Amino acid sequence: MSRARWTILGGLGVAGLMLCVVLVSMAWAGGGKKTEKDVTIDQVPSAVKATILKEAGDKKIEEIEEVSKDGKVVYYEAEWKADGKEVEIKVSSDGKLLCKEVEDDDGDDDDDD
Numbered sequence: 001m002s003r004a005r006w007t008i009l010g011g012l013g014v015a016g017l018m019l020c021v022v023l024v025s026m027a028w029a030g031g032g033k034k035t036e037k038d039v040t041i042d043q044v045p046s047a048v049k050a051t052i053l054k055e056a057g058d059k060k061i062e063e064i065e066e067v068s069k070d071g072k073v074v075y076y077e078a079e080w081k082a083d084g085k086e087v088e089i090k091v092s093s094d095g096k097l098l099c100k101e102v103e104d105d106d107g108d109d110d111d112d113d
Helices: 014-028 046-056
Strands: 005-008 034-038 061-069 072-082 085-092 097-104
Touching: 046 061, 046 072, 046 085, 046 097
Parallel strands: none
Antiparallel strands: 005 097, 034 061, 061 072, 072 085, 085 097
């Protein structure tokens, strides 16, 4: 099972992962149908675009998904590679960074014990 290092607005580790899981899980509370749709950087709200571009810097964004529940957008996911690692962020519709995952391409995280 792969492990990943999550960063939540400056926090690291398990607490960050738990907060990300809680934030995303709250979006799905009460059931509902989850859908994911591929979108381009020009199709996301301007605040989301600004956050994604700030986080990705000069890296090539490989994928952006609009994640919805019952037809209402909950958050956006963006992915890119940096320094041999896969990076994924979740951004709320108003542009707030919800969480960030950094994982080695081989599925292992940076925390070699």
